[in-house]
Amino acid sequence: MKTKYIIVVILLITLLGGFLRFYKMTENPPSLTGDEISFGYSAYSILKTGSDEKGRFLPLVLESIGDYKNPLPAYLMILPIKLFGLNEFSVRLQNVLIGTLMIPVLYLFIKDIFKDRRLAITGAFLLSISAWHIYFSRFAYEPLIASFFIMLGVWCSMKMWDGGKKWAFLMAFFLMLTMYTAFAPRLFIPLFVIGYLLLYLYKKGVKKQSISMVTTFVLSSILLGLPLVYVSLFAGATTRLGMVFLSKDIEFTRYVIFHDLQSFTEVPFLILFWLKRYLNYLQPEFLFTNGLNMTLPGTFGLGLLYVYELPFLILGIIYFLRTKIPYKPIFILWVLIGIIPDSLTNNQQHAGRLLHIVPVVILLVSFGLLKCIDWVKSLPKMPLKIAVTSLYTFFIFVTLIQAFLVFAVHFPRHRGESFDEGLKEAALYVRDNQDQYQEVVFDIRRGIDGPYLIAIPHMYLLFYSQYDPHTYQVEPKIIGSDRPLLHFNKYTFRNVDWTQDRTKKNTLFISSPWGIPDKDIPEGWLLKKVYLSNGLAAFNIVAPKD
Amino acid sequence: MLKEFWKKDNKLLGLIFVLKFIILAFVIESAYPAHVLSENLLFSEFFGKSMHLGVLSYYFFDFLNIYLLWLISKQIDKRYSLLAPVIYCICPWFSYLTVFGSFYIYLVSVFLVVALGLILITKGKIKVGNSLFFIGSVIAIYSSIFSILILPVLVFSVIFLKKIKFSQIKVALICLVIAFLPIFFLMVNNRAGLQNILHNEITVFSNPGILNTVNEFRGSSQDNGFQNLAKIGENKYVYSFKYLGIKFLKQLTPSTFFTSQEKLFDYSFVPPFYLSLVVPFFIGLYYLLYDKTMLKLLGLSFVLVVPSWLSLNMVSLQRLVLFSPVILFVICFGFIKLWEQKKSQKIKVTLLVVVSLTIFQLLFSFYDMSGFEFERYTRIHHESFSLDIE
Numbered sequence: 001m002k003t004k005y006i007i008v009v010i011l012l013i014t015l016l017g018g019f020l021r022f023y024k025m026t027e028n029p030p031s032l033t034g035d036e037i038s039f040g041y042s043a044y045s046i047l048k049t050g051s052d053e054k055g056r057f058l059p060l061v062l063e064s065i066g067d068y069k070n071p072l073p074a075y076l077m078i079l080p081i082k083l084f085g086l087n088e089f090s091v092r093l094q095n096v097l098i099g100t101l102m103i104p105v106l107y108l109f110i111k112d113i114f115k116d117r118r119l120a121i122t123g124a125f126l127l128s129i130s131a132w133h134i135y136f137s138r139f140a141y142e143p144l145i146a147s148f149f150i151m152l153g154v155w156c157s158m159k160m161w162d163g164g165k166k167w168a169f170l171m172a173f174f175l176m177l178t179m180y181t182a183f184a185p186r187l188f189i190p191l192f193v194i195g196y197l198l199l200y201l202y203k204k205g206v207k208k209q210s211i212s213m214v215t216t217f218v219l220s221s222i223l224l225g226l227p228l229v230y231v232s233l234f235a236g237a238t239t240r241l242g243m244v245f246l247s248k249d250i251e252f253t254r255y256v257i258f259h260d261l262q263s264f265t266e267v268p269f270l271i272l273f274w275l276k277r278y279l280n281y282l283q284p285e286f287l288f289t290n291g292l293n294m295t296l297p298g299t300f301g302l303g304l305l306y307v308y309e310l311p312f313l314i315l316g317i318i319y320f321l322r323t324k325i326p327y328k329p330i331f332i333l334w335v336l337i338g339i340i341p342d343s344l345t346n347n348q349q350h351a352g353r354l355l356h357i358v359p360v361v362i363l364l365v366s367f368g369l370l371k372c373i374d375w376v377k378s379l380p381k382m383p384l385k386i387a388v389t390s391l392y393t394f395f396i397f398v399t400l401i402q403a404f405l406v407f408a409v410h411f412p413r414h415r416g417e418s419f420d421e422g423l424k425e426a427a428l429y430v431r432d433n434q435d436q437y438q439e440v441v442f443d444i445r446r447g448i449d450g451p452y453l454i455a456i457p458h459m460y461l462l463f464y465s466q467y468d469p470h471t472y473q474v475e476p477k478i479i480g481s482d483r484p485l486l487h488f489n490k491y492t493f494r495n496v497d498w499t500q501d502r503t504k505k506n507t508l509f510i511s512s513p514w515g516i517p518d519k520d521i522p523e524g525w526l527l528k529k530v531y532l533s534n535g536l537a538a539f540n541i542v543a544p545k546d
Numbered sequence: 547m548l549k550e551f552w553k554k555d556n557k558l559l560g561l562i563f564v565l566k567f568i569i570l571a572f573v574i575e576s577a578y579p580a581h582v583l584s585e586n587l588l589f590s591e592f593f594g595k596s597m598h599l600g601v602l603s604y605y606f607f608d609f610l611n612i613y614l615l616w617l618i619s620k621q622i623d624k625r626y627s628l629l630a631p632v633i634y635c636i637c638p639w640f641s642y643l644t645v646f647g648s649f650y651i652y653l654v655s656v657f658l659v660v661a662l663g664l665i666l667i668t669k670g671k672i673k674v675g676n677s678l679f680f681i682g683s684v685i686a687i688y689s690s691i692f693s694i695l696i697l698p699v700l701v702f703s704v705i706f707l708k709k710i711k712f713s714q715i716k717v718a719l720i721c722l723v724i725a726f727l728p729i730f731f732l733m734v735n736n737r738a739g740l741q742n743i744l745h746n747e748i749t750v751f752s753n754p755g756i757l758n759t760v761n762e763f764r765g766s767s768q769d770n771g772f773q774n775l776a777k778i779g780e781n782k783y784v785y786s787f788k789y790l791g792i793k794f795l796k797q798l799t800p801s802t803f804f805t806s807q808e809k810l811f812d813y814s815f816v817p818p819f820y821l822s823l824v825v826p827f828f829i830g831l832y833y834l835l836y837d838k839t840m841l842k843l844l845g846l847s848f849v850l851v852v853p854s855w856l857s858l859n860m861v862s863l864q865r866l867v868l869f870s871p872v873i874l875f876v877i878c879f880g881f882i883k884l885w886e887q888k889k890s891q892k893i894k895v896t897l898l899v900v901v902s903l904t905i906f907q908l909l910f911s912f913y914d915m916s917g918f919e920f921e922r923y924t925r926i927h928h929e930s931f932s933l934d935i936e
Contacts, residue, residue, distance in 0.1 A: 268910050275821055276805035284795035299759045401779030409770045
């Protein structure tokens with residue numbers, strides 16, 4: 001195929017991928033998550049004042065409620081916020097752009113490594129329509145950005161041995177950049193790099209040139225990683241590790257050892273439990289039906305791959321194992337180590353924290369797809385070829401329809417609450433009507449059936465009212481020590497106790513329907529009901545009257 | 547064949563029996579009285595005999611399985627004939643099923659007899675092979691409805707793969723057809739009985755979840771104006787196909803066999819096979835990729851997961867034990883491949899690590915069983931646990 005045609009094809013594939021990522025990106029996912037809001041307002045605050053909302057000048061770690069966040073996503077948001085203002089579009093733009101950009105970059109990566117344009121085009125196309133990649137490209141999710149840098153870093157690592165020191169530096173640059181972007185790479189990168197270098201030196205032997213490359217890489221990494229060491233040791237960024245480590249897993253503490261990990265003799269239980277988690281990534285439900293968690297558990301949502309990709313994946317793995325492929329051990333290492341960070345956390349498997357292995361998975365599926373196409377071509381009779389192709393195309397068509405319906409219909413209905421749906425509407429109501437009240441009280445607990453979610457409504461209020469960051473940084477705040485409480489200006493964020501709070505006049509209350517039950521709201525007090533996409537009520541906005 | 551039992555390496559087999567006896571005793575001790583399954587109590591009540599009489603028969607079949615695996619292994623490769631029995635002996639899956647009195651331990655014995663018969667035929671021992679094949683098949687057909695599906699597939703596949711000529715098995719097949727006639731007429735004449743059996747055994751469609759999902763999803767899609775797309779993409783056929791496909795894959799997932807992902811008797815943390823054995827398993831699988839016939843045989847053996855596939859739960863470890871000999875032989879194949887390359891330092895270390903970890907896990911599972919397993923049982927079944935056995 002001529003180069004200009006290939007450019008057109010790649011452009012079309014990228015446009016398709018871009019469309020699938022851009023289209024209605026501000027409405028689906030249905031609401032900005034707490035993380036997106038935090039990143040957005042931090043970026044806004046840095047843009048306006050040079051400091052985050054806590055007043056830290058150009059922070060290397062962003063302190064959130066009981067959590068710490070990586071700084072790079074917020075810094076990347078600054079430019080879109082400057083250009084388009086503080087809104088959903090600006091917050092999500094970086095992910096959508098990087099998600100789209102990954103398509104042609106993956107093409108170039110595969111083409112460069114395998115010298116096979118057909119494989120590269122297939123890979124780019126599969127990535128462009130991958131539900132896994134589309135989903136995480138449509139909202140501000142930092143592991144997606146990290147996965148882009150990881151791909152670039154690994155690519156540079158493959159070029160490094162023949163290409164010179166600039167590749168060693170670039171490898172260090174991209175890989176270290178990922179560690180400022182998301183938490184999973186902080187474990188993945190060191191393990192991968194150590195494994196990679198040992199593997200290479202073991203295979204090729206220790207030579208003068210390789211020593212020089214490794215030295216350049218290590219020195220660059222140390223230089224670029226120094227701030228990270230500081231942040232990890234002194235700025236509380238290790239808090240998250242303690243919060244999410246596997247030993248705190250509910251299943252482990254409740255059903256395996258019946259208490260928190262206490263003695264050395266219980267460590268083998270933890271190791272076995274971890275290995276179980278690790279192997280669970282091969283579970284078919286996770287891979288093909290509900291790995292993306294876009295619908296409720298037990299229903300048919302979307303997995304990391306479409307069901308029709310199953311035979312391609314199996315064939316691809318077989319082909320990969322049986323054929324001589326450049327950098328085969330590196331790809332194996334990439335996947336095997338890539339699973340480790342997520343497997344060590346105390347949640348169920350999370351497709352988002354596996355995004356850095358997307359290129360390898362797509363590569364395997366591409367191998368399988370091309371093998372299948374070759375097989376169909378080799379069939380002896382044309383009617384047979386047509387029959388097989390038509391049947392499978394129909395299967396693909398049905399699967400894609402289902403995927404579309406999951407994205408367009410079921411995901412907002414099933415997961416609206418997880419995306420903190422309703423808080424925007426409530427925050428906007430407060431912004432527009434606050435002048436009529438002396439105090440605004442926002443319940444921090446939420447959940448349709450009960451108080452099982454803790455939200456950060458103050459961040460939504462700051463975000464949607466575009467609250468002046470400087471004012472927020474310097475104004476006095478009351479923060480509860482023994483119970484959840486935050487008060488600034490006229491806003492109070494705490495648990496609402498309606499039996500007592502109902503007597504407070506000139507106050508606007510926002511709480512879930514179980515916090516302020518409908519039956520306990522006298523006529524005329526209910527100002528607005530905020531609903532989720534599934535039609536269930538998320539909030540009652542109430543003002544007590546005389 | 548019985549004479550062979552007492553020959554040279556049979557002392558080692560005797561040791562394996564002793565080890566199995568110790569492991570069984572340990573499992574009984576740790577699980578008591580959780581292992582008293584309600585259905586065994588029911589049978590005991592029904593027949594008016596001691597429950598232990600029935601349970602003892604499972605011990606017999608468990609030991610018989612070891613012996614049959616040894617005989618089969620001998621036919622495949624004499625040098626490694628003790629490998630499969632050792633792995634069978636130490637792995638908790640079989641011990642648990644035996645102690646809990648699972649019917650499928652008995653069915654494993656029957657299928658192993660059938661397999662031994664077929665292997666003997668391929669080795670030219672036509673008479674003994676045919677006899678064992680016939681006896682095993684008849685018992686299987688009269689024991690489980692699934693055998694009526696599994697056996698023909700197995701037989702036709704070995705003929706199709708040219709492992710056995712039709713002429714070699716002709717007599718046994720004719721006898722089998724004749725032996726099948728009574729149950730066939732019984733099924734034809736007693737439709738209600740057959741339906742009852744099918745209803746009890748094939749419970750995969752008893753799950754109302756699929757239909758509920760279809761209804762809920764279609765309703766939502768229609769509300770959003772996508773009724774035509776919903777008709778194509780969200781109907782019960784598409785979802786059932788998807789569900790069955792995923793459920794089938796689930797039967798073959800490594801974590802099902804090597805971790806406690808699917809809990810034995812819904813509570814245990816002990817895996818069916820020790821996790822360290824996943825290494826020889828993958829190595830065995832890798833080498834199988836290069837042998838087209840073996841790969842085809844492996845593919846055809848998937849028919850053994852059908853009983854578990856058609857159960858209500860995503861995976862039924864009781865039913866899936868029918869497939870366990872296949873996993874066992876893949877592990878053995880991996881071990882043999884490793885052993886054949888033992889001159890390499892890397893392989894030596896791998897072998898050593900795998901064996902050490904397996905021994906460690908065996909010992910650790912003793913610790914786990916004695917200290918934690920019963921507590922897990924009571925935690926998970928605390929509401930239904932009301933047995934009071936003196």
